[in-house]
Amino acid sequence: MQPTASIDTFNHILGSMVKHKLYLDVCLMHRKMNFVGIGPDLYTLNILINCCCHLNNLYCGFGVFGEILKRGFEPDSVTVGTLVKGMCMVGEVMNAVKLFDKMSEKGVEGEVFTYGILINGLCKSRETGLALELHRKMLKRNGKANVLTYSMIIESLCKGGLINEALEMFSDMKRVKIAPDVVVYSSLINGFCKLGRMMEAMNVFNEMADQGISANVITYNYLIHGFFQLDFCKEATKIFNHMLGQGISPNVVTFTILIDCLCKKGKIREAHELFELMIQLGKEPSIYTYNSLIYGLCMSGQLDEAEKVFKLIGDNGGEHNIITFNMLINGYCKHQMIENALWLFKEMHRKGLKPTTVTYNTLVGALFKIGRVRTAKKLFKEMQVCGLSPDLHSYSVIFAGLCKNGHIKEAIDLFESVKSIELESSIEIFSILIDGMCRAGNLGEARKQFDELSKKGLVPDVVAYNTMINGLCKNGxxxxxxxxxxxxxxKGCSPDSISFNIIVRAFLKENEINKAMDIFGEMRKRNLLPDEGVTSMMLHLALVDEQWRLTLQSLPNICHSKTYSVPR
Incomplete structure (x- = not known):
């Protein structure tokens, strides 16, 4: 009879199998070992817990933990660390903290590695306060910390906009002689960029260079995005060129940031050229890159080019997402290409993508705009049948659409049937309904609803006032x-240019020229400009009235006044 190999030999074999990620095979071998009477030691069972966790079978992992206790072994820091890691992997971070604390009370002290896992899990769960507390506890218990634990907390603080707290941690790590690395510096730069504090971001960037730490592409991406967000295109370009000068190749994220920002600034040609360059350099655009370009093309009315980019996604083996469809549908709707939008809506279904509330809101609004009330209402109902709850914007769209198409009673009936707290606390919704009542000539009910806003705890904003003022003026x-x-x-709500334009136009139509001139003078004092319609009426009057002609001559650039959208 051959002698049985020692448990140490088996442990060595099991360890090698784990390195090759043969987790299930390790579990099967452990079962065979038990079958032939080879009892595991603590090391074996720790390996087994690790395998269970990698197989996302936490229940099995705790079963092995029970076996450890049953066999009389004392769980060590590796046992706890492995279980904690497994729990964090499946999102059980808070329970992992409880287990860790419980085992610490029993004398099983966690290693820096375990603290790091928990801190990382807490930071990813946006529990930065608990991560900080755990970090302090770690320093108190064993006095050890490393750059990784500091890095995770600083990154989490910066992502949460807590830059001052992050700077305190940064100072603390330097105080305990732990040298910050590129990840720490990049996190601080990102934190400042998110807050628009670019001078401080550049100070950190320069300090990093002084410390001999080279910035990476992620660092540069943060700065480029930060400058572009503030419309500092020249500075963003300088950073981009500096990156190239350092021999750092831009990645997909860099190109996407540049394309997205250029599109939002209306620089579509430059964005398209950059997109072509990206492809020439062998960088595969992400769906975010494609979406940014499609957005820019749609907003500039280049629907043909947007369609080409949309088709290119599929040609290059990519998958359109719901945002891609929503952007192109929105582009079609904005340019009255409703049939194209509806076709794309059907195509979305064919590809197995579920429309969102945004999809329905866009289509319903566009259909109402061209008077296709029946189809709009049908889609609104379909949205709810599909399990999507209308949001505040959905109701704004349906109420405005019904009112502008003369279905005032239906809009009010719908409002009454919903009786939502969100709706009843929305000044926007009441403004739409009041506007509808005014359009229908039901001025008494409109004024009643307006006057009762304060009783409902609502404070009318300038839009609500303008709606009511316009309704009154339209009705003489x-x-x-x-x-x-x-x-x-x-009541503390300052009239805007629209408020004054409504009144001036109304008095001009009533031939109350002196009153119109007085109010117009008040507009000038407030640096508010007449809109195109009022300017046209004034110019016409100037032809027949010398006083008006002299007034107009005194106005700065009146013929080039900004046009405002005024309720009609």
Whole structure:
């Protein structure tokens, strides 16, 4: 009979299998070992817990933990660390902290590695406060810390906008002679960039260089994005060129940041050229890159080019996501290409993608805009049948669409049937309904609803006031409209250019030229400009009235006044 190999030999074999990620095979071998009477030691069982965790079978892992206790072994720091790691892997971070604390009370002191796992898990769960507390506990218990634990907490603090707390940690790590690395510096730079504090971000960047630490592509990406967000295109370009000068190749994220920012600034040609360069350099665009370019092309009305980019995604083996579809649908709707939008909506279904509330809101709004009320209402109902709850914007779209198409009663009935706290606390929704009532000539009910806003705990904003003022003026109650302008000022809501344009236009139509001139003078004092319609009426009057001609001559650049959207 051959002698049985020692447990140490088996442990060595099991360890090698783990290195090759043969987790299930390790579990099977342990079962065979038990079958032939080879009892495991603590080392064996720790290996087995690790395998269970990698197989996402935490239940099995705790079963092995029970076997450790049953066999009379004392769990050590490796046991606890392995279980904690497994729990964090499946999102059981808070339970992992409880287990860790419980084992610490029993004298099983965690290693720096275990603290690091927990701190990382807490940071990813946005529990930065608990991560800080655990870090302090670690320093108190064993006095050890490393750059990794500091790095994780600083990164989490910066992502949460807690830059001052991050700087305290940064100072603390330097105090205990732990040298910050590129990850720490990059996290601080990102934190400052998110807050728009670019001078401080550059100070950190320069300090990093002074310490002999080379920035990586991630560091540069943070700075480029930060400068672009503040519209500092020249500075962003300088950083990009500096990166190239350091021999650092831009990655997909770099190109995506540049393309996205250029598109949002309306520089579509430059964005498209950069996209072509990216492909020439062999960088595979991500779906975010494609989406950024499609967004820019749609916003600039280049729907044909947007369609080409949309097709290119599939040609290059990529997968369109819901955002891709929503952007192109929105582009079609904005340019009255509703049939194309509806076709794409059906195509979305064919590809197995579920439309979102945004998809439905866009289509419903566009259909109402061209008077296809029946189809719009059908889609609104379909959205709810599909399990999507209308949000506040959904109701804004349906109420505005019904009101503008003359279905005022239906809009009010729908509002009454919903009786949502969110709706009843929305000044925007009431403004839409009041506008609808005014359009229908139901001025009494509109004024009643407006006057009752304060009883509902709502404070009318400038849009609500303008809606009511416009309704009064449209119905020949110009003096009452002007009184409301004065009233809104008394209640702390400053009239804007739209408020004054409504009143001036109304008085001009009533041939109340002196009143219109007085109000216009008040507009000038407030540096508010007349809109295109009012300017046109004034120019016409100037042809027949010398006083108006002299007034117009005194106005700076009146013929080039900014056009404002005024309720009609």
């Amino acid at each position: 109650m110009v003096s009452e409209g002007y009184e409301l302008v004065l009233q809104m000022e008394e």
